[in-house]
Amino acid sequence: MGSLDLTGVELVIGGQQILEQMTVQFRAGELTAVGGPSGSGKTSLLSVAGGLLQPTHGETAYAGKPLWQGDGDPRPEVAFILQVYGLVPILSARENISIALRARGLPPAEADERADTELAxxxxxxxxxxxxxxxxxxxxxxVACARAFAVGAELVLADEPTSELDELNRDHLMSLLHSEAARGAIVVVASxxxxxxxxxxxxIALDEGELIDDVEPVAAGRRHSGW
Ligand SMILES: Nc1ncnc2c1ncn2[C@@H]1O[C@H](COP(=O)(O)OP(=O)(O)OP(=O)(O)O)[C@@H](O)[C@H]1O
Ligand SMILES: [Mg+2]
Structure with a gap:
């Protein structure tokens, strides 16, 4: 498994500097939180890191391959949990997950079954x-989280995935995100x-589009034992 590398990345939209030049690496097997106040650039960073937006300057690469594919479509290795969920409102919870799996070649019956497992x-x-x-x-x-977990992506990029959850569900979701990292995925969570x-x-922390902090808590060593 490779790393996700942002090198000298800057984002300017409509003349506004959204992300200041930043170089940061996200590693396989690691869950990284991206903090910072509202408007600091967390969603923009995930959008660039996942290949939805082209950086104005600099490069984004996963395992040496560019994330930006020229059209804003993410690479198949990437699963997003979007801040606005990105679900199809008129489809059922199961169908929303199942279509993501069918798009990756799973037969419908198997996709439905996997969707139910992930919802549970x-x-x-x-x-x-x-x-x-x-x-x-x-x-x-x-449902948005279950869909991202269902596809077994190498990059899991989650934007405020716990904002609507109670404490118990938040802790449970964090343990599921850790499981994604434990199977070798790169997990980045804006929150x-x-x-x-x-x-x-x-x-890591952002402020006004700038990377201001990059901290690996001591406790991380415990989780990494065995890696
Ligand atoms: N498409 C866009 N066009 C112009 N400005 C934008 C666009 N998208 C984001 N911005 C601006 O970029 C800045 C960073 O926005 P972003 O959504 O990345 O922040 P955030 O840290 O995710 O905030 P929040 O915690 O509220 O979700 C904000 O000032 C926002 O208004
Ligand atoms: Mg945001």
Missing amino acids: RVHIGDLGDRQVEELSGGQMQR HDPAVVAAADRH
Whole structure:
């Protein structure tokens, strides 16, 4: 498994400097939290890192291959959990996950079955038939997480995945994100939540588009034993 490398990345939109020049590496097997106040550039950083946006300057690469593919479509190795969920409202929870799996070549019956398994892992196994527009915010958020976990991506980029969750579900989701890292994925989580930052292996912070901190808590060594 390779690393995700941002090298001298800058983002300018409409003359506004959204991301100042930054160089940062995200490693396989590691859960990194990206903190910083609202408007500091967390979503923009994930969008550039996942290949949705082209950096104005600099390069983004996963395992040496550029993330930007020229059209804003992410590479198949990337799974996003978007801040606005990115679900299809008129489809059921199961269908939202199943279509992502079918798009990756899984037969429909198997895709549906995997979707149900993933919904159960985020404790909404009973809501598979429910249309997404009839779910609560926290339930939608968990469908979006289940979809990202279902595809077994090498890069899992999660934007405020716990913002609508209660404490128990937040802790459970963090343990699922750690499981993604434990199977070798690169996991990057943008969050305001100090509990998310505390549970990460590493924490970087943004302020006004600038990378101001890069901390690997001592506790991270414990999680990394065996790697
Ligand atoms: N498409 C865009 N066009 C112009 N400005 C943008 C665009 N997207 C984001 N911005 C601006 O870039 C800055 C960073 O936005 P971003 O969404 O990355 O912040 P954030 O840290 O994710 O904030 P939040 O915690 O509120 O989600 C903000 O000032 C925002 O207004
Ligand atoms: Mg954001």
